[in-house]
Each structure stands twice: as structure tokens, then as C-alpha cells.
Amino acid sequence: xxxxxxxxxxxxxxxxxxxxxxxxxxxxxxxxxxxxxxxxxxxxxxxxxxxxxxxxxxxxxxxxxxxxxxxxxxxxxxxxxxxxxxxxxxxxxxxxxxxxxxxxxxxxxxxxxxxxxxxxxxxxxxxxxxxxxxxxxxxxxxxxxxxxxxxxxxxxxxxxxxxxxxxxxxxxxxxxxxxxxxxxxxxxxxxxxxxxxxxxxxxxxxxxxxxxxxxxxxxxxxxxxxxxxxxxxxxxxxxxxxxxxxxxxxxxxxxxxxxxxxxxxxxxxxxxxxxxxxxxxxxxxxxxxxxxxxxxxxxxxxxxxxxxxxxxxxxxxxxxxxxxxxxxxx
Numbered sequence: 001x002x003x004x005x006x007x008x009x010x011x012x013x014x015x016x017x018x019x020x021x022x023x024x025x026x027x028x029x030x031x032x033x034x035x036x037x038x039x040x041x042x043x044x045x046x047x048x049x050x051x052x053x054x055x056x057x058x059x060x061x062x063x064x065x066x067x068x069x070x071x072x073x074x075x076x077x078x079x080x081x082x083x084x085x086x087x088x089x090x091x092x093x094x095x096x097x098x099x100x101x102x103x104x105x106x107x108x109x110x111x112x113x114x115x116x117x118x119x120x121x122x123x124x125x126x127x128x129x130x131x132x133x134x135x136x137x138x139x140x141x142x143x144x145x146x147x148x149x150x151x152x153x154x155x156x157x158x159x160x161x162x163x164x165x166x167x168x169x170x171x172x173x174x175x176x177x178x179x180x181x182x183x184x185x186x187x188x189x190x191x192x193x194x195x196x197x198x199x200x201x202x203x204x205x206x207x208x209x210x211x212x213x214x215x216x217x218x219x220x221x222x223x224x225x226x227x228x229x230x231x232x233x234x235x236x237x238x239x240x241x242x243x244x245x246x247x248x249x250x251x252x253x254x255x256x257x258x259x260x261x262x263x264x265x266x267x268x269x270x271x272x273x274x275x276x277x278x279x280x281x282x283x284x285x286x287x288x289x290x291x292x293x294x295x296x297x298x299x300x301x302x303x304x305x306x307x308x309x310x311x312x313x314x315x316x317x318x319x320x321x322x323x324x325x326x327x328x329x330x
Contacts, residue, residue, distance in 0.1 A: 001195055001200035003195075005197060008198045011197055011198075012076055015054065016034075019061055020036075023326055026040075026065065026066075026324055027064055027065075030088055030089075030092055033084060033085045034074050034075065034081055034085045035085055036071065036072045037064065037071040037072075037093070041070050041092075043096070044095060044096060044167075045095055045097055045165060046095075046099065046100060046173045047070045047071070047093025047095060047097075047098070047100070047164070048068075048071075048093065048102065048164050049069070049070060049072070049089045049093050049100070049101045049102070050063070050071075050073075050101070050157065051072070051074070051081045051085070051089065051101070051103070052072070052073075052104060053074070053076060053079045053081075055078050055197070055297075055298070056217065056297050056298065058294075058295060058297075059295060059297070060072050060157065060327075061327070062326045062327020062328070063157045063325050063328065065324045065325025066165070067162040067165045067325075068161040068328065069157060069161050071089035071090075071093045073085040073088065077198055080112050083112045084116070085116075086116035087120055090116060090127050091125070097170060098127065099127050099128070100128050100129070100164070100170060100177060101113050101117060101129040102132055102177060104150075104217075105133040105148055106149060114129065128170060128174050130156075130181065131145065132152075132153045132177075132181050133145065134147065134148075134151075134152030134181065134307065135150040135186055135187070135214070136186065137187055137213065137224060138150075138222075150305060151217065151257060151295070151305035152185065152307035152308075152309070154257055154259065155180055155184050155309045156177055156180045158318075158319065159176075159319060160173065160180065161323075162318045163177075184307060184308070185245050187214065187238050187241055187306055189211050189226070189304055190204075190211065190302060190303030191211050191228075191303060192206065192303070193205065193219055194262055196299070203218065203219030203298070203299075203301075204221050207225070209228055210226065210228065211226045211234065213225065215301075215303065217298055217305075218298065219298055219301065231268070231275050235272050235275035235279060235306070236278075239280060239306065239308075242308045243283065243285070248310060249285075250283060250284030250285060252285050253288050253310070254286070254310055255288055255290070255291070255310075256273070256276060256280075256290040256291070256307070257290070257291045257306070257307040258272055259291075259293070259294065259295050259304065260297070260304060261298050261301040261302065261303035261305060262298055262302070263301060263303075266292075269292050269293065269304065276306065288311050289316075289319060289320070293329060295327060295328075
């Protein structure tokens with residue numbers, strides 16, 4: 001393993017300290033717990049909280065900011081934060097109108113978030129949660145709660161906070177987060193596995209002459225492989241899969257995320273996006289302001305997550321809302 005770190009046991013501390021050196025004007029760490037929070041949260045609005053393991057940077061510490069996430073409870077590398085950290089994030093985000101916790105659908109995140117939410121409710125906070133699942137190859141369409149949360153959660157991380165900032169009630173924020181989730185589909189393809197900075201071992205095995213499609217955000221294996229092929233073939237195949245699962249139709253307009261998994265170059269992402277655009281054009285589907293870059297990563301995994309979210313005027317307005325969160329495109 002060759003990584004520019006000091007030691008595995010100091011990765012979290014070293015990274016968080018450096019992150020705050022860069023973003024100290026707007027963000028802070030809450031004393032005694034593992035939470036990154038906005039320094040100034042507007043009063044009388046619904047709070048938005050997420051919890052996640054580190055190792056996916058800029059997600060999710062980089063998604064904390066105005067019109068975005070209010071607090072991020074973080075765990076160790078690829079490990080869910082404990083309930084006390086999520087509770088602390090809920091307490092910090094609460095401005096008297098309740099708090100919505102966005103939970104990427106992984107067992108530890110769901111369990112610990114539910115415990116924290118119950119504790120918060122016992123303390124008199126109106127805490128709710130929305131489970132995010134978008135990975136079309138991790139479970140059949142009729143079993144959505146078995147689907148993993150993956151890079152398509154980016155749409156909710158970006159827009160649920162913008163919606164809450166407009167003064168909507170907690171019931172309305174929950175419904176909007178569920179709506180964004182239900183409009184979203186994601187599939188990920190990988191050529192090269194990432195390496196755990198803790199063990200130094202590859203997080204999966206991918207044969208030299210194959211791509212793995214449906215791989216998880218932590219390197220979870222998929223049963224699906226593809227032979228190495230040009231970007232045009234991979235992009236059109238993934239787009240077709242998402243269109244079928246999401247029931248997107250000619251005349252629809254989509255938000256498109258082309259997310260690099262860590263090692264993938266911007267050159268590759270742009271070429272891939274160009275092929276996605278060609279395929280969507282052939283289906284009569286339009287694209288609204290795509291996001292192209294490495295936003296939710298898996299260390300140095302060489303791969304691309306492609307996500308679609310169907311738009312309407314309200315969705316586009318949220319997508320266009322400015323934010324100072326450092327991990328989102330400006």
C-alpha cells in the first residue's frame with residue numbers, strides 16, 4: 001500500500017484537522033463527538049443531518065454548508081458513526097422545527113441512526129429519517145429496501161437541504177426527500193478496486209479483462225461482470241439499465257451525475273458523459289445541468305457511478321440553489 005498518510009490509526013484525526021484548517025470560516029467540529037457542523041444555522045428551519053463512514057471524500061464532510069447539509073456525523077473509515085455522534089448532530093442541527101436524518105441504506109447506518117433518532121425523540125426533538133436507496137443492481141425493483149444507498153444519494157444531499165432552507169415543514173421535507181429518492185437510479189462500474197487504508201488490502205478482486213458492474217460504494221462485490229469494452233458500449237448499456245428501471249420516457253428531462261470513484265480521470269469522466277448524452281439524445285431524453293467529477297469516492301477505485309434523477313421545475317430550482325458546501329460543484 002502506498003498512501004500519503006502518517007499511520008492508519010491517525011487517519012481520521014489528521015484528515016478532520018486539515019479539513020477544518022481549509023474550511024474554518026464556515027464549518028466547525030463539535031467538541032467531544034465526531035460531527036462536522038455549520039457554524040451558523042438559520043433559525044426556524046428544519047435541520048438536515050447525515051451520518052457516514054469516512055473514506056469517500058469529498059463526501060460527506062464536504063457536503064455540509066448553506067442550503068445543503070447542516071451536520072455530518074462521521075465514523076471511521078467505511079464504518080458508520082455510533083448513535084451518540086448522530087444524536088449530537090441532531091441536537092446541533094435542531095432549530096425548533098425538527099430534524100431529518102438522511103440515511104444511506106447500509107445496515108450499520110440504518111441501525112445507529114434509528115437508535116439516535118429514538119434518543120432524540122425522548123429528548124423532545126421531532127426527529128425523522130428517510131432511507132436512501134438507489135443502486136439498481138443490488139436488489140430487484142420490487143424490493144427497494146434491499147437496495148443499497150450509493151452515489152445517487154448525491155441528489156438528496158444536494159437538494160433536501162435547499163428545500164428545508166426555504167422554510168418548509170418537517171412533513172414537507174420528508175416528502176421531498178422521499179420524492180427525490182424515488183426519482184433517482186444509480187449503477188456503478190469498476191475496473192480497478194480501491195485499497196483499504198487500514199489493512200492495505202484490495203477491497204475487491206476484478207479480473208484484468210473484465211469490469212465489475214453493480215459494485216458497492218464500499219467495494220461490495222456484484223454478481224455482474226462485463227468484458228472490457230469502449231466507453232460508448234458501457235455508457236449506453238448503463239444508461240439503458242437506468243432508463244428501464246426508472247421508467248424514464250422520451251420527453252423527460254434528467255439530472256445526470258457522472259461520478260468518479262477515486263482513480264478515474266476527468267478525461268475519462270468527460271468521454272463517458274459524452275456517450276451518455278448521445279444515448280439519451282437517441283431516446284428523446286434531455287439533460288439538465290449535469291454534475292461531472294469525483295464527489296463520492298472509494299479511495300483509489302477506478303470506476304464510474306452513473307445516476308439519473310428525473311426533474312421538474314421544482315427539482316430544477318432546488319438543483320440551482322447556490323451553496324457554499326465545499327464538496328459540491330459551484
